[in-house]
Amino acid sequence: MTDVGRAACDHLLTVRFWLIPRHMELRHGIIAAGVLALSGCSYIYDLRAVVINGQIAFIVDPKSRQQANCIRSIHVKTANGETTQAKPGPNDDEALVKNGVFWWKDRAVDQCLNKFPIRYGQPLAGQPFVYSGGDTKGVEAKPLVIGVVYEVDTGGSGSGYGGGKFRIRSDRTVENLPLDGASSASTTNDR
Structure with a gap:
């Protein structure tokens, strides 16, 4: 978990303790504190697709309320409504x-070895995540199609999760789209 995420969790745990009314019996307070502590503390950060030296990469949006410095998983898929498919x-x-x-x-949950920026298709460090039944399969990076809207999500340290939506324009710039479907978008050129 990042220092920001850790600080947010520490703050929430402090706030949660003070939410227990003083008049509650001790055993009710202990039960309530246990339930709140087990609910976990996660954080969400926004991702942006960028072009670095002619290659698509993903960064944490500098305007994101939460920040992250590494990932353990990444998924890029077509957005709802898109019909383009890759060949397996x-x-x-x-x-x-x-x-x-x-x-x-996906990499092992206890590892966060891949630092931002994450280049599309780069090999990820760490042991593969083993699904039930022993499966470790994923999907190797496929060529992205100009004009198709893609969604990207990542899992980071602790329980941090990132998300973004983008498309590659015909001029090879990247247009980042809002996840909520609003009309504002931004274009990112090579840096």
Whole structure:
């Protein structure tokens, strides 16, 4: 978990303690504190697609309320309503590809070894996440299609999660789109 995320969790735990009314019996206070502590503390950060040296990469949006410095998983898929599909490779999870996935990589939950920026298709450090049944398949990065809207999500340290939406324009710039469907968007050129 980032220092910001850790500080937010510490603050919430302090606030949660003071939310317990003074007149409650001790056992009720202990039960309530336990339930609140078990509810966890997660944080969400916004992702932006950028072009670095001619290659798509993902960064934490500098305007995001929360920040992160590493990931353990990344998923890039077509947005709802898009019909473009990639062709599965020999080591890909075919079901994921059929559902619009263009890149899907998960690493062990206890590791966060991949620092931002994350370049599209880069090999991720760390042990693969093992799903029930022993499966470790994902989807190797597929060529992205100009004009198609993609969603990207990441999992980071602790319980941090990032998300973004983007498309590549015909002039090879990246347009970041709002996740909520609002009309504001921004364009990112090579940096």
